[in-house]
Amino acid sequence: MEIWLNQSSTDDFVLLGIFSYCATDFVLFSMVMAVFTVAVCGNVLLISLIYIDDRLHTPMYFFLSQLSLMDLMLVCNIVPKMAVNFLSGRKSISFVGCGVQIGFFVSLVGSEGLLLGLMAYDCFVAINHPLHYHILMSHRVCLQIVGGSWTFGILDGMIQMVAAMAFPYCGSRIVDHFFCEVPALLKLACADTSLFENLLFACCVFMLLLPFSIIVASYARILAAVVRMRSAQARKKAFATCSSHLTAVSLFYGAAMFIYLRPKRYRTPSHDKVVSVFYTVLTPMLNPLIYSLRNQDVIGALRKSLGHCRIASQH
Structure with a gap:
C-alpha cells in the first residue's frame, strides 16, 4: 500500500480496485476486458446502423441510438482507467481525474435512467394509440425526451461532482473501489458529510423512482390494452x-436500486464493487445485444450493410 501511495502526489487518490494479482483474478480481468470490447463494438455498431439505414429513422431507434451512446461513454469512462491501473500496478488517480470520472458517471447513469423511463411512454403510445403515433411521438417530442434526459442527468452529475470534490480530504486517500464513486469517496472526507449524504440519497430516490413510476404507469396501461386484445397475433406483436425494453429496464434498475436504495448499514464495499461491474460493464454490453438480436429491423439493417461491404470489396 505504501508503494502505491509513494507513486502518487499528495492530491491523488488510490483506487484499491476489484482485482488482485493472483491467477484467478487475471482470468476475471480478461473476461471483463472481453465484455468491454463487446460492449464498445456492439454500441458503435448499433449507433452506426441506426444512422445509415433509413428504415431505422424512427423514434424508437432514435432513443436506442442515444441509449447506446450513453452506454458507450459509460464503459469508456470506467474501464480504461481500471485496466491501466491493473496492468501498470499504479493505483492512483488524480484529484481532477477523480472529479471528472464522478461527473461523467453520475451524468450518464442519471441520463440513462431517465431515458429508459421515458422510453416506456414510447411503448405505451405505440400500443395504445397506434393511429396517432406519429403525432404524439413527433420529432419535436423525441428531441424533448432526449434533451430532457441529458439535461437532468448532466445537472445531477455536475451538482454531485462539485459537492463531493469540495469536501476536504486530509487523511487517508485510499478509495475502496475500482473507480471514483461519491459514496466511496465521502468515507474519506475529514468533515461532516451527513447532510450531503441525506441529500444524495433523496436525489437518487428521485432520479430512480420518478422514471420507474413512469414505467409502471405506462406498462399498467399497456397490460390493460393487451388484455383487451382479441387477436393472439396482436398480443404477440405487443409483447x-x-x-x-422491459429486459433492459430490469437489468438497469435492479442493479441501480440495489446499490443506491439500500440502507447504509447493509452496504459493503465488496458487494458494491461486484454490482457496479454489472451495471457499468455488463449492462452496456447486453443492451445492444438485447435490442439487436431480438429485433428483425436491426438484423435486416446489419445484413444490408454487410451486403454493401461485400459488393464494395468485390469491386
Whole structure:
C-alpha cells in the first residue's frame, strides 16, 4: 500500500480496485476486458446502423441510438482507467481525474435512467394509440425526451461532482473501489458529510423512482390494452414491442436500486464493487445485444450493410 501511495502526489487518490494479482483474478480481468470490447463494438455498431439505414429513422431507434451512446461513454469512462491501473500496478488517480470520472458517471447513469423511463411512454403510445403515433411521438417530442434526459442527468452529475470534490480530504486517500464513486469517496472526507449524504440519497430516490413510476404507469396501461386484445397475433406483436425494453429496464434498475436504495448499514464495499461491474460493464454490453438480436429491423439493417461491404470489396 505504501508503494502505491509513494507513486502518487499528495492530491491523488488510490483506487484499491476489484482485482488482485493472483491467477484467478487475471482470468476475471480478461473476461471483463472481453465484455468491454463487446460492449464498445456492439454500441458503435448499433449507433452506426441506426444512422445509415433509413428504415431505422424512427423514434424508437432514435432513443436506442442515444441509449447506446450513453452506454458507450459509460464503459469508456470506467474501464480504461481500471485496466491501466491493473496492468501498470499504479493505483492512483488524480484529484481532477477523480472529479471528472464522478461527473461523467453520475451524468450518464442519471441520463440513462431517465431515458429508459421515458422510453416506456414510447411503448405505451405505440400500443395504445397506434393511429396517432406519429403525432404524439413527433420529432419535436423525441428531441424533448432526449434533451430532457441529458439535461437532468448532466445537472445531477455536475451538482454531485462539485459537492463531493469540495469536501476536504486530509487523511487517508485510499478509495475502496475500482473507480471514483461519491459514496466511496465521502468515507474519506475529514468533515461532516451527513447532510450531503441525506441529500444524495433523496436525489437518487428521485432520479430512480420518478422514471420507474413512469414505467409502471405506462406498462399498467399497456397490460390493460393487451388484455383487451382479441387477436393472439396482436398480443404477440405487443409483447415483442415491449419485451426488449422491459429486459433492459430490469437489468438497469435492479442493479441501480440495489446499490443506491439500500440502507447504509447493509452496504459493503465488496458487494458494491461486484454490482457496479454489472451495471457499468455488463449492462452496456447486453443492451445492444438485447435490442439487436431480438429485433428483425436491426438484423435486416446489419445484413444490408454487410451486403454493401461485400459488393464494395468485390469491386
